Amino acid sequence: MLGLAFGSFLNVFLIRFPEEESLATPRSHCRHCDHTLAWWENIPVLSWLILRGRCRQCRAAIGIRYPAIEFLVGLLWAACFLNAKPTDYPSLSANIAQIFLEAIGFSILCWLLVALAVLDFEYLWLPDVLTLPGTALGFAFTLARFWPHEQFRELPAILHLAWTSILAILAATAIVLLIRLLYWIVRRQEGMGLGDAKLMAMLGAWLGLQGSIETFILAIFAGSAVALIWLLALTFRKQSGGWSTLSLPFGTVLCACALLEIFSPHWLMGNWQLLI
Numbered sequence: 001m002l003g004l005a006f007g008s009f010l011n012v013f014l015i016r017f018p019e020e021e022s023l024a025t026p027r028s029h030c031r032h033c034d035h036t037l038a039w040w041e042n043i044p045v046l047s048w049l050i051l052r053g054r055c056r057q058c059r060a061a062i063g064i065r066y067p068a069i070e071f072l073v074g075l076l077w078a079a080c081f082l083n084a085k086p087t088d089y090p091s092l093s094a095n096i097a098q099i100f101l102e103a104i105g106f107s108i109l110c111w112l113l114v115a116l117a118v119l120d121f122e123y124l125w126l127p128d129v130l131t132l133p134g135t136a137l138g139f140a141f142t143l144a145r146f147w148p149h150e151q152f153r154e155l156p157a158i159l160h161l162a163w164t165s166i167l168a169i170l171a172a173t174a175i176v177l178l179i180r181l182l183y184w185i186v187r188r189q190e191g192m193g194l195g196d197a198k199l200m201a202m203l204g205a206w207l208g209l210q211g212s213i214e215t216f217i218l219a220i221f222a223g224s225a226v227a228l229i230w231l232l233a234l235t236f237r238k239q240s241g242g243w244s245t246l247s248l249p250f251g252t253v254l255c256a257c258a259l260l261e262i263f264s265p266h267w268l269m270g271n272w273q274l275l276i
Helices: 002-016 046-050 065-083 092-123 128-144 155-187 194-236 250-263
Strands: none
Touching: 002 065, 002 092, 046 065, 065 092, 065 250, 092 128, 092 194, 092 250, 128 155, 128 194, 155 194, 194 250
């Protein structure tokens, strides 16, 4: 239920933030006729079904993206709580605290990833207002998730965790910056935006070095497959002009692969022998 509610807020954010509108006012309304929605028209997913995907006032179509995002975030939040597992902490309270920290932390990350995926797909834009606070939250989460265990409350252990997380953030960012530099040397134009580097920093903070690298490798394969399919489609339609400058929303692919890494960590390395 919380996931559905935050998915509904995400819809508001994705519509109003790119237009630099207030997220608080005015109340939710139809973008075609400005009809202010009643409370029962604002129920996630259910209202769209009741209204049959149309505004009650002007009958303008309400895109399926609205219930899709609400349902997706709700599903991901439920999956985060179901996926959180107790560890070998000796006390019950420590295990419960661990479960809630894991579930809440990764729920926040999923919300950020869905938001960034949609913005990059629609605008080729990964805004700093999401990636930079997301990196800070990931760093804090890395330290907090081990807090229930007493040995990680000592200063040397905290410093070690902090340093490991900082290295993961820097290394994940450096991967994109290096590719960006090499592309510039070869073609004298940007191949990857700085937004992708900041997104990788966020993934390094949340998923660690191995998790972020696995996500990046998976995204390269997935992005290449998407680009190949797109180019084949253009070829069949005889619209190949300008294909060499095709802009691929790589951030969207990264976010999708990061979701896979959250629920199946180290999937790539664990199945590497099967892949080769």
